[in-house]
Amino acid sequence: MASEKSWLDAFRIYAHPCVFTMIFLGFSAGLPYLLVFSTLSAWLRDDGVVRSVIGFFSWIGIVYSLKVLLAPVVDNFALPILTKRLGKRRSWMLLAQLGIMIGLVGMGSSDAHTQLQQIALFGLWVAFCSAIQDVVIDAFRIESADTTYQGAMAATYVLGYRFALLVAGAGAFYIAEYFSWAVAYFVMAASMIIGLITTFFLKEPLAKVYEEKAVELLYGFWRVIGARLYRMVLSPFVEFFVRNGKLGVLILMLIGVYKMSDITMGVMANPFYLDMGFSKTEIAEVSKIFGFFMTIAGVALGGILVVRYGILRPLLLGAVLVASTNLLFAALALSKPSLLLLAGVISADNLGGGIATSVFIAYMSSLTNSAYTATQYALFGSLMNLPAQLLGGFSGLLVDRYGYYVFFVYSSVIGLPAIVLVLLLMKFQSRIQNRSVVD
Secondary structure: HHOOOOOHHHHHHHHHHHHHHHHHHHHHHHHHHHOOHHHHHHHHHHHHHHHHHHHHHHHHHHHHHHHHHHHHHHHHOOOOOOOHHHHHHHHHHHHHHHHHHHHHHHHOOOOOOHHHHHHHHHHHHHHHHHHHHHHHHHHHHHHHHOOHHHHHHHHHHHHHHHHHHHHHHHHHHHHHHHOOHHHHHHHHHOHHHHHHHHHHHHOOOOOOOOOHHHHHHHOOOHHHHHHHHHHHHHHHHHHHHHHHHHHHHHHHHHHOOOOOOHHHHHOOHHHHHHHHOOHHHHHHHHHHHHHHHHHHHHHHHHHHOOOOOOOOHHHHHHHHHHHHHHHHHHHOOOOOOHHHHHHHHHHHHHHHHHHHHHHHHHHHHHHHHHHHHHHHHHHHHHHHHHHHHHHOHHHHHHHHHHHHHHHHHHHHHHHHHHHHHHHHHHHHHHHHHHHHHHH
C-alpha cells in the first residue's frame, strides 16, 4: 500500500531513469504554453492592446481541448518514414516540436499594433502543435512505466514544465525588456531544440495492443473500416464507463472543474502586475524566478504525497490550496504596490499550484487503460482545459467592469465545486472499498 512506504522509499523513486527523463519532456511541453497564454497577454498589454481583446486571445487555449479529437489519430496512425525510423510516439513528438518552432518564429515576426490577426493565427498553430505534443508525451509517460512511478513521473514532468514556464515567462520578459518581444519569441523557438534532442535519445515504449472480440468477428472492407473507427473513437470511451460505471460521470465532472480556478485567474495575472505599475524586470524576478522555486517545492511535495498517502487526500489538498490562494491576489489588489507582498502571494500560489498539478496529473494517469492511453488521457486533458478557457476569455470584460478585486474573488469561488466533488469521490471510493472487504 502507498501509505506503508517509508519517506526514504518515497524520495528514492526520483532516482529512477524513467522518472528523471520526464524533466526534459516536461520542458518541451511547457515552453509553448505561456507563449500563447500569459506571456502573450503581457506582450499585448505592453503594446497597448485593451484588456477585453487580451481576454479573447486566451481562447487560443481552447485548441488544447482538441486533444480528445487528435488522440485517436496519434494512437492509430503512423507517419511516413518517421514512424519506421523513430517509432509511433517519438515520430509524432518530433513532428509536433518542429511545428511549434515554426509557429513561434511566425509570432515573433508579427507586429502587435498592425497584425493582431496574424499573431492569433500563428498562436493557434502553436497551440495545435503543442496539443499534439502533449497527447504524445502523456501517452509516452504512461506507457513507459507502471502506476508505481506515475506520481513521481508526473512530478518530474511538472518540474520540467515549470522550468519551461520560467524560460517562457521570466526569460521572455528579460529579453523583451532589453531587446524586444520579437527577439524573445525567436529565442523561445530556438529553445525547443531541447525537446528535439530529447526525442532522438528516448527509447520507444513497447506497444500494447488490445483487440476486441467484436473486431475479430467482423469481415469485409466496410465492416473492417467500421470496426477500426469503433476501436479508435468509441472504444476508449466505452471502456472507461464500463470500468468505472456511474462513478465515471463524477470523475469527468471533477476533471472539468479541478483547474478552473487556476486557469481562469492566470489569464489576467500578467496584465494585473503591469497595471499595478511593476516593470517587466520586476515581474520576471518576483513572479517568475522567485515563484518558480516555490513551484518546484510544491511539485516535489505533491509527488511524495502521492507515494506516501495515495492520490485522493493530496487531490483534496490541492483543490483547497488553488481556490484559497486566489483570495490572496484579491487582497493584493486592494494594497499598495509592494514587491514583498507580491513575492509572498506568488510564493503561496505557486506552492499550492505545484502540489495540485503534480497530484492531478498522477490522478488522471491512473484513470487510463494502457490500450487507449493517448485517447483517454486526451479526453481528460480536454475536459480540464475547455471550461476554464471558455470562462477565461471573458476575464478581461469582468476586470474592465468590476475591477481586479472582484475578478480574483470570482476566480476563487469557482474553485469550490472541485473541493465538493473530491469529497464526494472520496466518499464513494470508501464505500466501494468497504464492500470489497465485506465480499
